[in-house]
Amino acid sequence: MNRGRFIGVGVGPGDSELLTVKTVRYLKEADVIICPEKKEGSGSFALDIAKEYIDMDKVAYMTFPMHYDVDELKKKWSSNADEIQDLVSNGKMVVFITLGDPTVFSTYMYLLDYLRETDLSIETVPGITSFCNMASSMNIPIAEWEEGFSVVPLRKSVDEKLINALDNFENVVIMKPSNDGKALAKVLKEKGLENNFVLVTKSGTDKEVRIKDIRYLEEEKIPYLSTIIVKKNGKL
Amino acid sequence: MNRGRFIGVGVGPGDSELLTVKTVRYLKEADVIICPEKKEGSGSFALDIAKEYIDMDKVAYMTFPMHYDVDELKKKWSSNADEIQDLVSNGKMVVFITLGDPTVFSTYMYLLDYLRETDLSIETVPGITSFCNMASSMNIPIAEWEEGFSVVPLRKSVDEKLINALDNFENVVIMKPSNDGKALAKVLKEKGLENNFVLVTKSGTDKEVRIKDIRYLEEEKIPYLSTIIVKKNGKL
Numbered sequence: 001m002n003r004g005r006f007i008g009v010g011v012g013p014g015d016s017e018l019l020t021v022k023t024v025r026y027l028k029e030a031d032v033i034i035c036p037e038k039k040e041g042s043g044s045f046a047l048d049i050a051k052e053y054i055d056m057d058k059v060a061y062m063t064f065p066m067h068y069d070v071d072e073l074k075k076k077w078s079s080n081a082d083e084i085q086d087l088v089s090n091g092k093m094v095v096f097i098t099l100g101d102p103t104v105f106s107t108y109m110y111l112l113d114y115l116r117e118t119d120l121s122i123e124t125v126p127g128i129t130s131f132c133n134m135a136s137s138m139n140i141p142i143a144e145w146e147e148g149f150s151v152v153p154l155r156k157s158v159d160e161k162l163i164n165a166l167d168n169f170e171n172v173v174i175m176k177p178s179n180d181g182k183a184l185a186k187v188l189k190e191k192g193l194e195n196n197f198v199l200v201t202k203s204g205t206d207k208e209v210r211i212k213d214i215r216y217l218e219e220e221k222i223p224y225l226s227t228i229i230v231k232k233n234g235k236l
Numbered sequence: 237m238n239r240g241r242f243i244g245v246g247v248g249p250g251d252s253e254l255l256t257v258k259t260v261r262y263l264k265e266a267d268v269i270i271c272p273e274k275k276e277g278s279g280s281f282a283l284d285i286a287k288e289y290i291d292m293d294k295v296a297y298m299t300f301p302m303h304y305d306v307d308e309l310k311k312k313w314s315s316n317a318d319e320i321q322d323l324v325s326n327g328k329m330v331v332f333i334t335l336g337d338p339t340v341f342s343t344y345m346y347l348l349d350y351l352r353e354t355d356l357s358i359e360t361v362p363g364i365t366s367f368c369n370m371a372s373s374m375n376i377p378i379a380e381w382e383e384g385f386s387v388v389p390l391r392k393s394v395d396e397k398l399i400n401a402l403d404n405f406e407n408v409v410i411m412k413p414s415n416d417g418k419a420l421a422k423v424l425k426e427k428g429l430e431n432n433f434v435l436v437t438k439s440g441t442d443k444e445v446r447i448k449d450i451r452y453l454e455e456e457k458i459p460y461l462s463t464i465i466v467k468k469n470g471k472l
Contacts, residue, residue: 022253103371103378124372135339136360142339148388
């Protein structure tokens with residue numbers, strides 16, 4: 001019988017104690033642990049987080065480029081999926097590690113689009129999201145009572161979706177604010193929300209930084225691993 | 237020196253392996269573990285999830301009524317907060333367990349409103365949310381690419397906030413659909429989304445049920461611990 005299987009696990013936002021018990025078990029049981037990196041040799045932050053549970057002999061890096069040429073990306077994902085399929089077909093238990101939670105804006109899901117078409121055994125294990133960790137570390141709710149919340153990525157710049165979220169939700173999580181801090185600062189000011197946000201960088205690590213000053217968004221280069229929470233009730 | 241401290245931890249949606257390593261450690265180190273229950277003797281689902289990590293001699297139940305009389309609720313929360321303050325002031329390490337994640341619609345946060353005013357040491361440890369677990373167990377994304385998602389509780393019935401979420405987000409998580417399944421079915425049909433949702437009950441437990449048939453919403457009594465994901469792209 002082929003014990004080969006493919007498992008995607010979320011390693012959370014940055015603290016190695018925020019992995020789940022199940023993820024730790026799968027990392028111990030795995031034959032191969034795939035660590036995504038942006039380009040060859042660039043390293044994997046997911047691996048940095050999980051490394052104390054990982055036998056480095058099992059690690060295989062896999063490149064997932066970060067750019068906007070969809071054809072190029074698809075070719076790469078497809079060949080990555082083929083590699084995984086080969087390993088699993090050969091009886092390997094393959095664990096793919098991903099930052100945060102695998103269901104929230106993760107590269108892992110693009111890979112699944114290819115693997116779902118095979119007959120491989122696939123399992124996904126959730127992880128702690130950056131926004132839950134941010135709110136926890138400040139002892140504040142993401143949402144309470146009859147409030148709702150929305151999560152929107154800032155892809156290139158401020159768009160209608162973000163405006164709508166700010167207009168209609170008491171709580172808005174903005175992912176990847178690094179893509180256009182200036183435009184974001186402008187819209188927060190226009191909506192009178194310049195004192196209703198917090199930006200957190202490297203949540204869950206010992207380099208975590210919290211910023212509530214709108215001038216930072218206007219003037220500084222926001223680091224890549226940053227998230228913003230906007231709370232209209234101002235409890236930040 | 238007083239080693240007293242108060243820590244709120246999320247135990248996730250239902251699977252005892254979805255607790256984080258940190259939460260398990262705190263449960264082992266705790267002097268007192270507070271388990272919320274709806275009324276005296278009703279038991280605590282959070283405790284059921286975490287019990288394999290808990291020495292039952294440390295357990296203290298605390299009642300958090302589930303009704304809409306805000307004055308009554310506030311009186312109870314305030315007296316619960318006083319009890320906790322006494323324990324912590326007497327040097328106890330007190331861990332409060334909460335279902336899912338403590339920052340997403342949890343009773344724990346109402347308690348913090350009282351404890352924040354004291355000088356107690358407070359820490360919050362995030363947990364796996366029900367919606368991340370649902371999506372993981374189906375191997376589907378909550379959101380991908382340039383999509384956003386929103387999370388709205390169905391408090392009494394369908395309201396403007398929910399309509400807006402359905403109109404403007406590719407992905408909508410509806411918490412507590414049990415409050416008015418019929419009205420929800422009606423609005424999903426009106427928006428042509430009757431085949432674009434999944435309802436999951438008791439996510440993460442061995443009693444997990446998935447339903448995609450709109451007639452269930454119309455005709456059945458939806459169990460309390462249910463969540464709906466609506467995905468306009470239909471990948472469910």
